[in-house]
Amino acid sequence: IEVKGTMTCSLILWVLSDIPPPPPPHSMTVIKIFHILLYLVSNLEGIAGCCAKTTIAPLDRVKILLQAHNRHYKHLGVFSTLCAVPKKEGFLGLYKGNGAMMIRIFPYGAIQFMSFDHYKKIITTKLGISGHVHRLMAGSMAGMTAVICTYPLDMVRVRLAFQVKGEHTYTGIVHAFKTIYAKEGGFLGFYRGLMPTIIGMAPYAGVSFFTFGTLKSVGLTHAPTLLGRPSSDNPNVLVLKTHINLLCGGIAGAIAQTISYPLDVTRRRMQLGTVLPDSEKCLTMWKTLKYIYGHHGIRRGLYRGLSLNYIRCVPSQAVAFTTYELMKQFLHLN
Numbered sequence: 657i658e659v660k661g662t663m664t665c666s667l668i669l670w671v672l673s674d675i676p677p678p679p680p681p682h683s684m685t686v687i688k689i690f691h692i693l694l695y696l697v698s699n700l701e702g703i704a705g706c707c708a709k710t711t712i713a714p715l716d717r718v719k720i721l722l723q724a725h726n727r728h729y730k731h732l733g734v735f736s737t738l739c740a741v742p743k744k745e746g747f748l749g750l751y752k753g754n755g756a757m758m759i760r761i762f763p764y765g766a767i768q769f770m771s772f773d774h775y776k777k778i779i780t781t782k783l784g785i786s787g788h789v790h791r792l793m794a795g796s797m798a799g800m801t802a803v804i805c806t807y808p809l810d811m812v813r814v815r816l817a818f819q820v821k822g823e824h825t826y827t828g829i830v831h832a833f834k835t836i837y838a839k840e841g842g843f844l845g846f847y848r849g850l851m852p853t854i855i856g857m858a859p860y861a862g863v864s865f866f867t868f869g870t871l872k873s874v875g876l877t878h879a880p881t882l883l884g885r886p887s888s889d890n891p892n893v894l895v896l897k898t899h900i901n902l903l904c905g906g907i908a909g910a911i912a913q914t915i916s917y918p919l920d921v922t923r924r925r926m927q928l929g930t931v932l933p934d935s936e937k938c939l940t941m942w943k944t945l946k947y948i949y950g951h952h953g954i955r956r957g958l959y960r961g962l963s964l965n966y967i968r969c970v971p972s973q974a975v976a977f978t979t980y981e982l983m984k985q986f987l988h989l990n
Contacts, residue, residue: 708972709757714738714750715964716757720817722961723924724932725952728820734963745821753817756829760809764802772798796861800854807853808846811836814927825931840929849926852941856919860912867908868977872896875904889988901978909973913965918958920965921948 709716718737721729728744729737741749775794812832819825826832836845875883876894884894896904922944929935938944948957 706758706761709761710751710754712968713754713757714741715968716754717741717750717752717817719961719964719968720753720814720924722964723921724818724928725960726818726820734961749821752819753813753815756809756813756816759829760806760813764806767805768798768802771801775801792865796857799857799861803853803857804850807850808833811846811848811927814924815931818928818931845929848929849923849941852919852923852926852944855941856916856923860916863912863915864908864973867911868904871904871907875900888985895981895985898978898982901981902974905977906970906974908977909970910966912973913969914962917962917965918945918948921958921960 715738718729718734718741721737721741722732722734729740732740738750745752772794775797776791779793812826812829815826815832815836816829826835837843839845840848875896880894883896883900885897887893887895895901919941922941925932925938925944925948926941929938932938934947937947945958951957952960
């Protein structure tokens with residue numbers, strides 16, 4: 657949500673929004689503290705996100721090179737490309753496009769937090785929907801809003817990451833913005849590939865939550881003693897043990913990744929647009945999917961680079977779901 661970051665943030669928003677309303681005499685003070693907490697969480701997530709993204713930036717760049725079959729590396733596998741990039745482009749070649757990603761992280765988190773609260777109020781007052789449903793809807797809409805608002809930076813990041821030393825079309829972030837705007841239809845040129853991005857968010861988030869909830873329910877029903885323990889905030893409620901939580905979260909993330917990955921490959925090829933020689937065959941989502949399948953098949957086309965996504969995202973999803981469960985106990989929500 658991007659999908660993975662959005663899910664982590666949405667889980668935090670969901671838990672925080674579950675806190676019962678304060679008593680009237682202290683409402684203003686508690687509201688101020690609540691907004692300060694949201695602000696701190698947003699900034700801490702931004703700093704943590706920068707550190708995390710920089711750590712996995714080499715994997716991100718290799719994934720982009722493989723997904724779009726860069727002519728210098730298309731004959732290589734994941735680990736071969738990881739070794740080949742520093743040899744051909746130097747160590748910093750692994751971090752191409754990372755600057756645009758760093759710039760994107762802070763507005764992404766801020767927009768998501770602000771829009772979540774706004775959508776939650778609209779859904780409650782205008783549609784009359786409350787409970788977990790309105791939080792899920794508000795979280796999804798907030799994630800989509802953040803993606804749409806920061807999408808141009810993601811586009812520029814991909815263009816910079818796809819460049820190979822000696823064949824630079826763009827000299828930097830500002831030059832990439834100017835060039836895309838001037839040569840690719842103005843403002844709309846920054847939104848190539850938005851459709852598969854938005855469509856891919858629903859199955860990813862839905863499958864993740866559904867799989868985790870199902871595994872948790874089945875585990876606690878059939879093996880409560882082996883997999884569960886009493887919740888720290890309510891001994892009458894069983895919760896999964898921490899290492900089982902991590903395992904279920906990781907499995908949920910892996911299944912969701914596998915289902916939504918072809919849309920991620922489609923998005924990347926559409927984002928690269930005129931940079932690719934076959935760009936005229938990848939103008940729409942459906943045409944791009946057909947082209948990738950027809951020319952490269954399933955394993956080397958629609959699922960090329962999937963192993964990198966497992967390395968990147970499965971641990972983060974495991975931690976996200978485990979943190980969500982621990983926060984529920986910490987805030988006495990069971």
